Amino acid sequence: MYVFVSFAILAAVAYGQFQQPLTEPPEIPWTGRWMPHPPSSEHTNIHDPEHAVRMGVVTTECDDAKTNLTLDWDYSPADYTCYNYNRKYLPDKRIKPILECENIPKYYSARHECMNKSIHYASAIPTFGTHRPLWPRYGEYKFVPRQRWVHNLEHGAVVMLYHPCANQLEVDRLRYLVVNCLRRHVITPLTLLDEERPLALVTWGCRLTMSTVQAGIITNFIKQHALRGPEQISRDGQYDLNLKVPAEVLTDLDDSVLCPRS
Template sequence: MVENLSLGHLIYLLIVISVVKAGDDDWHGGWFPYAPDVGTDPNPVFTIRKNMYDPKHGVVMGVKDPHCDDAKTNLEIDWDYNPVNHSCFIFNRRQFFESRSDIHPVHSQDYIPKSYSAPHKCMSESINYNVIVPTFGTHRPLWAKYGEYKFLPRQRWVHNLEHGAVVMLYHPCADKNEVNFLRKLVKKCLYRHVITPYNLLSAQRPLALVTWGHRLEMSKVAPKIVVDFIRKHALKGPEHTARDGQYDLMLEEHSEVVSDLKDQELCKGLL
């Protein structure tokens, strides 16, 4: 049977036998297909170093590393700094969306298994989503500081969702009065919020609130629906940390504490 094995298989067997006999700590030879202390990323361009490896997410979160993610390097992989993402231009012309009371808010939910752990990807790899407004998914190891941004890529704010944040999205062409109304409600409800324009929203419902697994899309702000949504779905991410993020490119206003840093009382005094 051994004589039918390829040279590669024989090398693999010799390595396994050596490890079984000597143990990981005593082994000084090569590893197939990669050493156990560098993670499981076979990408030859980037190898996860031992101090950056996390068995749950692939890459440890919240650690600045210029070879992976330091919130400064290779940021154009998520956003090319195109002003169209935060400016009102539809087919190269301005077109403002009128709010309509006859278009009712829509609440949608994504099923996320309790065992799901969202992967972290370094800035050497792109991240794409198969839905317009993701409520979960692969994201960057460093999350965004809480507050309002001129523009924040979704690869960042999806990580904030995982920590229980509420993300407010608005199309740059949305009715400014409605945007301001929603903004005030969100800021009064909790510290752990992110606000950013998002030009992928529809003209029919150019406003949205997003939490882990849930999204609420609107044309016109309904205060009670907004407050109920936040009270019911905020802080429900799988990771319970109120620690602020590290990414702050185009942060215009940092969040202010509402009840406390842990947001133990959501939307205090509202409705």
């Protein structure tokens, strides 16, 4: 059998008149690992109508837990070192603990501020307020600034504070009680505590300051005020600068049972 094809048709094919237009292949989302690192987050949408900035989103433009950190802390060792060796803050059982709780409006929503704006607090020991989008991993730190751990309070955590010159035995006692009560804790020194009450526990809306550690008061405070933040989020954050001892799971990630060893 012979097939006859006209010269006109052959010419048309040769010049592309019957060729299909080229199209771009469909874009398929990449679900594997990026090597050596993911593409830039330059166009990530971080807007949040409730908090202004979405929490937990790592972006160099806003907060990646690595950039512009000196805005909150200048890395001064004075924030975690006691230089007054001859005048340690001695515990005094005559000084009673003080419990202070603030009336936070029911529909209050804390603002998340990027690392291009400073955050200041009216109180030396804030129990709520504006904070950074990325919160610290749970555990004990050489030092972590307030702008970070206030976010942990919002998630129901307990923050343990101690002045660097506080009595070491009392600090150890308080630490033991906290780490055996819940995983969701942050421990850090704070020089803004005074000599009379150089120890403190902080939760969302409440603070307990003290000179000496009384186990019953500590466990009762944690049982009554921990896990009461407006956002019940138990997962770790991305900030871990100067993390010394990561928190351990006691019952489960949600701390379903508080102070199970007491």
